[in-house]
Amino acid sequence: MAQLRRPPGGRDARIMLLAQGVDRAGTGVWAAASVLYFTYVCGMDAGRLGLLLGVGAAAGIAGSPLAGRAAERLPVRGLLIGCHLLRLGTMGLLLLVDHFAALLVVVALTCLAERGAKTLEMLFATRVAGGRRSTYQALFRSVANGGYAVGAGIAAIGLAVGSTTAYRALIVANALSYVLAAAMIWRTEEPDGRGLVAAAGGSASGESAAVGSAAGEPSAAPSPWRDRGYLLFVLLDLPMCLDDSILNVGLPLWLIHHTDAPSAVVPVFLILNTVLVVLLQLRVSAWAERPRGAPTAVGWYGVMMLATCLLIALSTGGGPWTASIALLAAAALVTLAELMRSVSSWELAVSLAPPRARASYLGVAGMSQSVQKSVGPMLLTGAVMVAGPVGWLVLGAASTGLSAVQRRASLRRLATVAMPERVAVGVG
Numbered sequence: 561m562a563q564l565r566r567p568p569g570g571r572d573a574r575i576m577l578l579a580q581g582v583d584r585a586g587t588g589v590w591a592a593a594s595v596l597y598f599t600y601v602c603g604m605d606a607g608r609l610g611l612l613l614g615v616g617a618a619a620g621i622a623g624s625p626l627a628g629r630a631a632e633r634l635p636v637r638g639l640l641i642g643c644h645l646l647r648l649g650t651m652g653l654l655l656l657v658d659h660f661a662a663l664l665v666v667v668a669l670t671c672l673a674e675r676g677a678k679t680l681e682m683l684f685a686t687r688v689a690g691g692r693r694s695t696y697q698a699l700f701r702s703v704a705n706g707g708y709a710v711g712a713g714i715a716a717i718g719l720a721v722g723s724t725t726a727y728r729a730l731i732v733a734n735a736l737s738y739v740l741a742a743a744m745i746w747r748t749e750e751p752d753g754r755g756l757v758a759a760a761g762g763s764a765s766g767e768s769a770a771v772g773s774a775a776g777e778p779s780a781a782p783s784p785w786r787d788r789g790y791l792l793f794v795l796l797d798l799p800m801c802l803d804d805s806i807l808n809v810g811l812p813l814w815l816i817h818h819t820d821a822p823s824a825v826v827p828v829f830l831i832l833n834t835v836l837v838v839l840l841q842l843r844v845s846a847w848a849e850r851p852r853g854a855p856t857a858v859g860w861y862g863v864m865m866l867a868t869c870l871l872i873a874l875s876t877g878g879g880p881w882t883a884s885i886a887l888l889a890a891a892a893l894v895t896l897a898e899l900m901r902s903v904s905s906w907e908l909a910v911s912l913a914p915p916r917a918r919a920s921y922l923g924v925a926g927m928s929q930s931v932q933k934s935v936g937p938m939l940l941t942g943a944v945m946v947a948g949p950v951g952w953l954v955l956g957a958a959s960t961g962l963s964a965v966q967r968r969a970s971l972r973r974l975a976t977v978a979m980p981e982r983v984a985v986g987v988g
Contacts, residue, residue, distance in 0.1 A: 568696045569688030572748040576684060577696075579744035581703040583644070583677075586737025588711020590651075593719060593730045601727050602658050612660075612667055617934040619668035621927055623675030628683070628923015636684050636919075637750045643677035644742040651735040655728055679926040683919055686910050687751035697906045698845035705834050782917050784924040789973050793912055796966040797905055797928040799959060800861060803898045804929070805936030806868065807833060811887060811894075814945065819875050819883035829891040836895045844899045854907035855970045857900040862963025864897035869956030873949035912973050 567573040598604045598612065630639055650670040657663060681700075689696035714733060718726040784790050812826045847853060868890045875886035905928065913921035944951035 567699055568690070568692035569685070572751070573685070573688050573696060575744050575748050576681070576688070577699060577703050579741040580681060580700055581707040582737050582744070583741040584704040584707030585711040585714070586734040586741075587674075588708035589715045589718075589730050589737075590711075590734040591708075592712045592715035593727060596719065597727045597731070598663075600722075601724050602663065604660070608660060612664060614934065615664050616667040616671040617930065620671035620675040621930040621934065623672040624679045624926030624930060625920070625923040626672075627676035627679040628920045628926065631680060631683055631919035631923070632917070635750045636680050636687070637745060637748060640677055640680040640684065641742045641745050643673045643680065644738040644745070646673040647677070648735050648738040648742075651731055651738070654731055675926065675930050679923050682906070682909075682926065683922055684751060686918065686922070693910065694845040694903060694907055695842070697902065698841040701841045701902060702838050705837050709834055782914055784913070784917070784921045787921075789969075789976070790912055790921060790924070792969055793908060793966070793973065794925055794928060796962060796969065797909075797925065798931055798935075799962050800858070800901050800905060800966065801929050801932035802936055802939075802955075802959065803865065803868075803894050803901060804932065805940055806894050807891065807898070809937045810940045810944070811872070811891060813941065814872055814875070815883070815887055818945075818948075819887065820878075820880045821875070821883035821887060822880060825884050825887065828888065832888065832891050833895045833898070836892065837899065840896075840899055841902070845903050852971070852974075854904045854911065855967045855974070857904040858908075858963050858967045858970060861897050861900040861904065862960035864893050864900060865959035865963070866956040868893040868897060869952040869959070873952040876949055908970050912970065 565574070567577060569576075595609065598609055604612065627639065627643070647670055650666050650673070653666045654663075657666065685696045685700070686693050715730055718730040807829060811829050815821050815826060816823060844857075871886045871890040871893065875883045875890070878886070905925075909922055909925035910918065913925075944955050947954070
């Protein structure tokens with residue numbers, strides 16, 4: 561609570577965290593009610609619903625790089641308000657349209673704006689929090705989890721009523737969260753340092769950018785799409801996000817179809833995840849802020865994923881109690897992996913990008929989670945679970961191997977990024 565009252569970045573960071581909490585509460589409402597709304601109110605079958613969600617996820621992939629590119633030229637604060645207002649408009653259209661083609665467009669625009677908003681929030685945080693961005697990220701995840709919990713509780717009331725009016729009221733509640741978030745962001749000031757990690761005055765990134773300009777470097781910002789080293793980081797970061805699909809898709813489906821554990825254990829997965837994130841995120845972030853902390857967290861991610869997959873594979877051999885304990889332990893371990901991933905992906909996405917083009921680079925890095933949300937569930941249901949326990953063991957071993965590759969590649973990239981700064985300081 562003390563950190564929330566005095567977050568890195570001061571007043572603007574505090575307002576932004578509050579706005580993000582409100583936004584995530586509205587998102588929690590819609591996440592809990594959307595599938596049932598499209599099924600019972602719009603009358604969609606499973607095939608159309610899957611296509612609708614797939615198109616939305618695909619549109620979300622484009623949201624991150626588009627937002628990052630726009631942030632190189634336009635104020636982050638105005639763009640973020642625009643994303644919230646676009647989502648407000650799409651939620652309003654949901655109340656007016658029920659044709660499938662129109663709903664495809666509405667959901668695609670909603671997901672596009674949502675992913676763009678998340679990238680802009682990340683960029684805002686890197687600018688206002690500077691070197692303490694990992695602490696800000698930890699605070700944000702705690703606030704976000706609290707917001708999701710509040711939103712799910714509100715949705716539970718509407719779902720208990722179950723009428724069309726109740727579903728529409730939940731949509732209105734989500735739309736109001738965008739209005740409140742946009743109004744809060746309007747009270748902040750545009751952070752300095754377009755494309756930089758923080759304001760140029762006194763920050764390390766600002767100093768290096770200034771030295772680079774003095775040394776006669778070209779003013780044109782590099783493109784992340786031509787940076788093979790950074791694209792390798794983004795490519796390897798895709799499997800680093802699989803913990804989300806394992807928690808939300810893999811564990812529940814495996815429990816129901818492959819173990820004797822009672823279905824009542826499924827909600828405990830999310831409760832355990834929320835509690836552990838709130839309790840441990842700040843501690844993990846503080847640990848990862850040490851030198852080489854982010855690459856070390858990548859290595860630990862692989863270890864946690866291997867242990868998680870091993871427990872899931874072993875859960876098939878026992879009775880209800882044994883399976884329940886094994887899967888709950890797996891949920892705890894995959895949450896620890898999530899904590900490691902959230903810190904390492906955030907920090908490396910910033911640290912591995914050149915200071916003059918961090919906005920567009922962060923936009924490309926933000927594609928990882930969007931792609932995972934599209935591909936991850938299909939990978940688990942179409943390949944891993946079909947192979948049975950062996951599939952989980954292969955996934956765990958692959959995650960460990962890829963995390964080791966990511967760790968080594970990140971360390972090499974960090975050394976390459978740091979070399980020009982050391983040379984520039986020596987020349988100065």
